[in-house]
Amino acid sequence: MEEKSTIFTATHGVMTTEVGVISGELELKTSCTEDGLLKLGITYAGAAEWYTLPGEEYRLHDPRDHEVIHHLLAKVLERA
Incomplete structure (x- = not known):
């Protein structure tokens, strides 16, 4: 299993299943x-x-699209 990780800042927040919206310096792992x-x-x-x-x-x-999808998700969540 391949893992990727990116740290980014989400100023408007990211919705999570467990605790609702979180914001600030976050780490996405896929x-x-x-x-x-x-x-x-x-x-x-x-x-x-x-x-x-x-x-x-x-x-x-x-x-093989994992890396592209990971970076795309990180960029979209950063803008959220």
Whole structure:
């Protein structure tokens, strides 16, 4: 399973399933299995407790797209 991580600042916040909106300096972590199952996690930068983003199961048609999707998500969440 491949993991990617990016730290960014979300001034308007990011919705999480567990605690609602979080904002400030956040870390996005994505992991992708060989069959394309994509898992998303977000936390305050440096914190130990991870939250999930709302939604159902995420799956990539091609796991090689993981890096592109990760960077795209980080940029979109940064603008949110």
